[in-house]
Amino acid sequence: MTTPFQISRRSFLRRCSATAAATGLPLWFVTRELEVAAQEAAAAKAPVAANDRPNLAQIGCGGMGSGDAQGASRKADIVAVCDVDENHAKALAARLARGGKSPAVYTDFRKLLERSDVQAVINSTPDHWHTLINLAAAKAKKDVYSQKPLTLTLDEGRHVVKAVRDNKIVLQTGSQQRSDRRFRMACELVRNGRIGKLHTVRVFVPAGLVGGPFNTAPVPAGLNWDFWQGQTPNVPYVKERCHANFRWWWEYAAGPISDWGAHHNDIARWGIGLDGPVAVEGKAVTKPVPGGYNTPSEFEAVFTWPNGVKHIAKTTLDDTPYGGIINQNGQRNGVKFEGSEGWIWVNRGTLDASKDEIYTTPLPASATRLEVSNDHLQNFLDCVKSRKDPIAHVEVGHRSASIGHLAGIAVRLGRALQWDPEKEIFTGEGAAEANPLRAREMRKPYDLSFIA
Ligand SMILES: NC(=O)c1ccc[n+]([C@@H]2O[C@H](COP(=O)([O-])OP(=O)(O)OC[C@H]3O[C@@H](n4cnc5c(N)ncnc54)[C@H](O)[C@@H]3O)[C@@H](O)[C@H]2O)c1
Structure with missing residues (x-):
């Protein structure tokens, strides 16, 4: 008897070859997805019906939220949108309208969450609103x-992990680099000793904005500024604090440390394979303008991991195989893993190594392989059905966000600190x-x- 999967094996192999050609990754790496797909097909209890689309709601309809919702609308029905800026919510609802039907518009997420027809939400609000x-x-x-x-703070993370586990919900963190073959391959190679003993990880993120001082302004019509500020101190409205630029203020985020840093430090942690570092030191390389964005646009943080690995996160692109060259995205970013026998450099466009054999030679059958996901949202939707943990589940999200929070605290205090990753407390001096x-x-x- 042939299964639908066996019938499509040849076309799957063809697809693997095309993927290998398109990504420049070796065929040995890509064809593992064949085995994984076969295992998943065998484990699936019932085929997914063509009209099996979950109802989702979008909370936070700004830059990322609009993209998230529009991407999700290809695989799910967005039945409601919510934003404390009514203009954003209405604009997104209009963009999602199909056949005369558009999502319901809310300005208070608590009301939206009362809907029994919503299975899952996408939360694309600024960092200071994620947790509540x-x-x-x-x-x-x-x-x-x-x-x-x-999260916005270390403490919030434990609350979120507990709530997700106690309520048995599925949570995927939007760290979509975990669903990108290049990053998975780099981390698998590092985990399997392909560059010898890992001793250093260098994380490079684009610098943040320098700007200010800024003027206060009347609150624009349709924006609930008090609600937008949420848990943070109430200050007069300043345009540059709000949409998109919130990430350059300590009140709402932590600057480049937690913005791009959240992506690449997550990959550093994936490659290292441990929960968290045992020490961190940080410093601001540039000084913010008084009355302007208050996070340093340039920073440097050094983490020490329990296995002795040094992890350096910063905004300058030295010590990379590319010198000061800006990559093809025009952004200075990437992760470099250095070991006793070579290095691997990876970002969203490139995977490179000190010698080709590091990645051209297949890993042995006994190698440690990482979970396969090539579509971050699909991985979430699959887990909504299977009730399994997605690839960037809540503990992954909390532990990786913690790296940025640790760096932020060390930068703010401008000193070296010791961290106990098990108890999640600072110890020793400072x-x-x-x-x-x-x-x-x-x-x-x-x-x-507020959410009781
Ligand atoms: N995964 C990625 O690659 C990626 C890329 C960009 C941004 N992000 C993340 O997405 C989040 C949003 O970033 P952005 O650039 O879209 O910001 P943005 O300012 O463009 O959008 C945020 C939206 O959330 C709304 N909002 C604020 N508080 C709200 C609340 N309590 N309820 C409902 N809506 C609320 C704002 O009014 C705004 O419309 C951030 O956490 C950011 O780090 C992720």
């Missing part, structure tokens, strides 16, 4: 695709100063009682 919305969604038993970094920064005071009414 994710906690409320978990309580309402909605699965969540939450943008990175998963701990008394650093431990209170694990959490932030939440402005009322936007504390836990």
